[in-house]
Amino acid sequence: MDPFRLLSRSSNLDKSTSSKCVSARYVPSAADSGNLEEPSRIFDNAGDSSKKRKRNPETDSHGEIHVQRPSYSDASTNTAKSNTEGRAIESSKRAGHQPGKTSEVARNQGKLDLDDCKKILKQNRLKIISLEAASFDGEQCEERQEVFSGRTQASARKEKAHVQLITQPLQSFDSLRTKYNVSGRLARNLDVQGYRRPTEVQLGSLPLLLGNDKDRGLQQNSDNGPDDYSRSKVDLLTIAPTGSGKTLAFLIHLLHGLRQDRRRSSSKEPSEREEKSVQALVLAPTHELVDQIVNEGKRLAFGTGIKISRMRKGMNIDLSGSNKDFAPRDQESTTSVINVADDQAPKGSPIKTDILVSTPMMLLHATTSSSLGTVALLNQVLYLVLDEADVLLDPLFRDQTLSVWNSCTHGSLQTSLWSATIGSSIESLARSFVVDRRRKLGLDVGRPRHHVLRLVVGLKDSAIPNISHQLLYAASERGKLMALRQMIHPTAATVRNQRSLQPPFLVFTQTIARAVALHSELLYDIPPEAGGSSRIAVLHSDLSDSTRSSIMAGFRRGEIWILITTDLLARGIDFRGINGVVNYDIPNTSGIYVHRVGRTGRQGRKGGVAVTLYTKEDIKYVKNVANVIAASEKQRDKSQGFKAPAELQEWLLDALPDVSKRTKKKLKTAGVEARRTTRRTDDGGKEARRMRISTKSGYDRRLKQKKRDATAGIRRRSAKESFDEDWGGIED
Numbered sequence: 050m051d052p053f054r055l056l057s058r059s060s061n062l063d064k065s066t067s068s069k070c071v072s073a074r075y076v077p078s079a080a081d082s083g084n085l086e087e088p089s090r091i092f093d094n095a096g097d098s099s100k101k102r103k104r105n106p107e108t109d110s111h112g113e114i115h116v117q118r119p120s121y122s123d124a125s126t127n128t129a130k131s132n133t134e135g136r137a138i139e140s141s142k143r144a145g146h147q148p149g150k151t152s153e154v155a156r157n158q159g160k161l162d163l164d165d166c167k168k169i170l171k172q173n174r175l176k177i178i179s180l181e182a183a184s185f186d187g188e189q190c191e192e193r194q195e196v197f198s199g200r201t202q203a204s205a206r207k208e209k210a211h212v213q214l215i216t217q218p219l220q221s222f223d224s225l226r227t228k229y230n231v232s233g234r235l236a237r238n239l240d241v242q243g244y245r246r247p248t249e250v251q252l253g254s255l256p257l258l259l260g261n262d263k264d265r266g267l268q269q270n271s272d273n274g275p276d277d278y279s280r281s282k283v284d285l286l287t288i289a290p291t292g293s294g295k296t297l298a299f300l301i302h303l304l305h306g307l308r309q310d311r312r313r314s315s316s317k318e319p320s321e322r323e324e325k326s327v328q329a330l331v332l333a334p335t336h337e338l339v340d341q342i343v344n345e346g347k348r349l350a351f352g353t354g355i356k357i358s359r360m361r362k363g364m365n366i367d368l369s370g371s372n373k374d375f376a377p378r379d380q381e382s383t384t385s386v387i388n389v390a391d392d393q394a395p396k397g398s399p400i401k402t403d404i405l406v407s408t409p410m411m412l413l414h415a416t417t418s419s420s421l422g423t424v425a426l427l428n429q430v431l432y433l434v435l436d437e438a439d440v441l442l443d444p445l446f447r448d449q450t451l452s453v454w455n456s457c458t459h460g461s462l463q464t465s466l467w468s469a470t471i472g473s474s475i476e477s478l479a480r481s482f483v484v485d486r487r488r489k490l491g492l493d494v495g496r497p498r499h500h501v502l503r504l505v506v507g508l509k510d511s512a513i514p515n516i517s518h519q520l521l522y523a524a525s526e527r528g529k530l531m532a533l534r535q536m537i538h539p540t541a542a543t544v545r546n547q548r549s550l551q552p553p554f555l556v557f558t559q560t561i562a563r564a565v566a567l568h569s570e571l572l573y574d575i576p577p578e579a580g581g582s583s584r585i586a587v588l589h590s591d592l593s594d595s596t597r598s599s600i601m602a603g604f605r606r607g608e609i610w611i612l613i614t615t616d617l618l619a620r621g622i623d624f625r626g627i628n629g630v631v632n633y634d635i636p637n638t639s640g641i642y643v644h645r646v647g648r649t650g651r652q653g654r655k656g657g658v659a660v661t662l663y664t665k666e667d668i669k670y671v672k673n674v675a676n677v678i679a680a681s682e683k684q685r686d687k688s689q690g691f692k693a694p695a696e697l698q699e700w701l702l703d704a705l706p707d708v709s710k711r712t713k714k715k716l717k718t719a720g721v722e723a724r725r726t727t728r729r730t731d732d733g734g735k736e737a738r739r740m741r742i743s744t745k746s747g748y749d750r751r752l753k754q755k756k757r758d759a760t761a762g763i764r765r766r767s768a769k770e771s772f773d774e775d776w777g778g779i780e781d
């Protein structure tokens with residue numbers, strides 16, 4: 050008998066246990082927040098232990114990646130698509146790609162041939178098109194106006210005719226150094242921070258931002274040399290899912306761009322070198338997001354000599370800049386320390402920085418109150434980033450954002466816009482703004498064509514597929530509170546017998562007043578043995594900056610388990626170990642739903658739960674949310690390759706009423722009427738509404754109030770009587 054077989058007979062591994070161990074890796078928890086794993090691809094089966102991750106195309110570019118050819122049923126679509134594809138190939142050929150033939154040579158130079166590029170882009174669900182902004186001039190401008198004011202047939206056809214570009218993907222962070230000459234220090238910082246492989250959005254956007262027209266699959270501008278980085282800039286609009294790593298993508302671009310500019314200026318004679326102030330500007334809608342970007346930027350910029358700062362109340366911009374003592378070589382700059390001086394700078398002191406991160410309002414406040422004016426302070430800005438671009442260009446922030454953009458008058462300004470949701474109207478607005486700005490500044494005269502590109506990762510404007518969505522009907526406000534209590538209570542193992550919702554989680558309400566009211570109602574729901582009221586907090590824009598920062602820090606450290614908030618935290622905020630999101634009040638738009646639920650399941654992590662509670666007042670709005678959930682489930686099934694049990698019953702989609710455009714608009718601007726902070730009076734005016742969130746019925750509350758009044762009356766009377774007795778009045 051084979052002695053080896055005999056010895057191994059008793060070591061029968063329990064298959065179920067082993068598979069559990071593997072899949073446990075993908076369950077997010079607060080504990081994994083400090084650990085950066087390999088990024089899970091959002092659209093593959095990263096969380097499914099039984100399936101292999103997609104192969105790395107760098108090591109396995111032949112045969113293993115199976116790309117399904119699209120089958121077009123409709124003849125007209127067929128023609129349109131094949132035309133587009135044909136043009137894409139044409140354009141790539143013009144750019145220097147030679148399908149099939151170049152494989153060996155190209156691979157030796159770190160370049161892939163056209164087919165490989167196409168496969169990788171398709172595998173990562175990346176679509177890149179040129180919006181051809183610079184081709185609008187003269188009469189074409191009118192057509193553009195039409196696109197902006199409403200999609201005419203001509204403009205719709207024009208949209209369809211966009212050519213899809215086949216770009217060289219960024220296959221590893223190593224190629225940042227080898228292909229794009231990114232500084233060794235920046236590459237090291239990426240490694241130290243634990244970033245091993247680029248995510249989908251980084252894979253697609255970095256070659257567009259760092260490369261030349263050839264890398265982008267565009268026709269090469271004849272006078273652009275291969276290394277002429279500054280002359281081959283494009284503006285980019287990126288739409289990628291929540292938690293997919295957009296911040297890292299634009300930070301790498303800014304840091305590399307500024308290093309390149311400095312290298313160039315350091316090669317000049319000292320007397321010819323210019324001192325520059327802010328050269329890169331990042332706009333974000335909230336202070337919390339600004340802080341987060343700066344923190345990530347500082348970690349990445351460590352030792353590069355590039356300074357990144359946030360704009361705070363009372364700060365001024367120093368025009369003398371911070372690039373005076375720049376050490377161009379990596380070795381020299383390794384001694385730099387993370388400079389946090391600007392954070393502790395006294396109010397009113399000027400800040401010297403290369404990259405400034407701010408909300409539009411804060412920046413405008415500082416620049417307009419300066420004697421120099423906004424344009425003088427921002428005219429050296431070479432890079433403008435709009436993070437959460439759709440909200441920055443939304444009517445609420447639009448004037449401020451466009452005013453900042455207009456003040457960046459440098460001819461080489463490169464703008465990039467980033468969000469998980471950018472609708473067609475915002476896209477048109479951005480595109481027409483680029484064209485108008487360039488025309489006003491006369492930037493296109495005698496210059497090579499300027500391109501505006503759009504990169505879409507996955508399905509546009511949709512929620513990530515790796516979270517479990519649940520729509521819960523709670524009938525009334527009392528019902529919602531009871532349902533939430535049920536989730537908070539330690540015995541509540543599951544939500545609707547499905548995945549459990551365990552702290553830490555976020556609870557979103559429609560208004561600040563409701564967030565405050567809900568917080569005071571739930572304050573004592575967590576038993577003292579578990580930390581009591583310190584485990585639950587409320588965060589909104591009426592709080593001071595320091596209170597907001599300390600609550601954020603407490604939640605990140607895991608000291609706060611339940612954070613009640615408004616849409617202030619719906620966008621961009623990256624809490625890595627968060628287990629779920631509760632939409633206590635339904636979101637005003639489907640876009641906000643996508644962003645709110647995107648606070649969980651980040652970086653492809655599985656296990657996040659998103660619960661949306663709704664009452665009978667909400668029924669007419671719920672289809673917005675239900676449609677997003679249905680699309681997300683479809684995406685999940687597609688990427689898994691099988692149909693998983695739906696969490697959203699199909700009949701519900703049919704039963705819910707359609708949301709009219711008017712209702713959508715009303716909801717977007719003011720939210721559900723019953724929960725607004727003001728109400729209309731009979732004479733047409735407005736009055737503040739008292740916000741109460743309670744499980745007690747109105748009858749019980751009235752009864753209690755009557756009892757309270759009666760007790761107070763008795764106390765008052767008895768106090769008066771005893772006073773009369775003691776004093777006894779004035780005797781004759």
Ligand SMILES: Nc1ncnc2c1ncn2[C@@H]1O[C@H](COP(=O)(O)OP(=O)(O)OP(=O)(O)O)[C@@H](O)[C@H]1O
Nearest residue numbers: 088246247248291292293294295296297621623652
């Ligand atoms: N290449 C990478 N490898 C591993 N983790 C990454 C990588 N890139 C980014 N991350 C991490 O992914 C998380 C989400 O990134 P980020 O906040 O930039 O997402 P986002 O796309 O901006 O999301 P949102 O749309 O919500 O703003 C962060 O914790 C970040 O550190």
